[in-house]
Amino acid sequence: MTDFDSIWSPAKVFSPTVAKQQSLQQKDWIYVDQFLSTRFAPDPVPKFERNPDTLKALLALASANESADEEKALEHRVKEKALDELQKRDAAMEESRKGKGEPLLVGVEEHLTPEGRRCLNSVALLSVALGSNSTEPQKLSSHLVALSSQEASIAQQTNRIDTLHSRLQTELSSLREALRNLENGEEHKLPLDLTTRVTEWTRTTRHLRNKTEDYKDRLQAMEAVLPTEGLTVPALIRQEQDILVLKELVLDLEAQAKGFQGLPPEKDLARLEVERVQGELEELEAKRERLYDGMIGTPR
Numbered sequence: 144m145t146d147f148d149s150i151w152s153p154a155k156v157f158s159p160t161v162a163k164q165q166s167l168q169q170k171d172w173i174y175v176d177q178f179l180s181t182r183f184a185p186d187p188v189p190k191f192e193r194n195p196d197t198l199k200a201l202l203a204l205a206s207a208n209e210s211a212d213e214e215k216a217l218e219h220r221v222k223e224k225a226l227d228e229l230q231k232r233d234a235a236m237e238e239s240r241k242g243k244g245e246p247l248l249v250g251v252e253e254h255l256t257p258e259g260r261r262c263l264n265s266v267a268l269l270s271v272a273l274g275s276n277s278t279e280p281q282k283l284s285s286h287l288v289a290l291s292s293q294e295a296s297i298a299q300q301t302n303r304i305d306t307l308h309s310r311l312q313t314e315l316s317s318l319r320e321a322l323r324n325l326e327n328g329e330e331h332k333l334p335l336d337l338t339t340r341v342t343e344w345t346r347t348t349r350h351l352r353n354k355t356e357d358y359k360d361r362l363q364a365m366e367a368v369l370p371t372e373g374l375t376v377p378a379l380i381r382q383e384q385d386i387l388v389l390k391e392l393v394l395d396l397e398a399q400a401k402g403f404q405g406l407p408p409e410k411d412l413a414r415l416e417v418e419r420v421q422g423e424l425e426e427l428e429a430k431r432e433r434l435y436d437g438m439i440g441t442p443r
Contacts, residue, residue: 171198178205 175198179188191197255263270278273286325331334340406413 168195168198171202175201175205178208182208 172193176188178201183189266278266283269283269287273283273290275282275286403413406416
């Protein structure tokens, strides 16, 4: 809190030196406030601590800013004066050129034939179109050849770009069509029973995992019981081949045994049954022969 007794003490109030210093300091603060108001306008000036150090820094800043403004204004005036002098000089040169050159040009144009005037205009237009500062035929022809070459190169590049653009457009259409098929195609839609299938696949996977563990346990148990010495892959292959040979022999014997199916188990009864069947066979053969002879009309 400010000590008013010390501020308004008789020594400070009635002292001319102190009063003069306070007056000068008050003027400095007024100058600083005006400078800050100008810089922060239209916003208000931020609050800050008012002390001699702050006043000194702000006075230095205001002085430097004022010096910079004066230098900028001086530079602006110098540039304006230089530009005015250049414009006056250009105007004077233009007036001098017109005064000397125009009568000569008018005289040349008046004494030219229509063909010459047309050629002169053509050369002038060609020079302007090519951006050349000279009207010599060699330079104009060189510029024209270079321009033609550039035109041909640009035309080729344009054709290549058009071809590339057409190809990209075709590929873009294909990609859009493929995307449309992916989004709306029936073959890419999820089946309605997907949840059921996933559940079934999960159940099957769990079952197969359990069976695999069971088979592993059985295999380990068999390896613990069966002797492993001499049990190699070639030996297993040979055993498998022997089993196949025995299987073929068993099938052959079964085929032969099927021919005796229905016979009595006793040997004598079986022989009698065979003789009886053989007699029936002979009678059937004789009957067949008679029928055949009757069909062809040659009795025996």
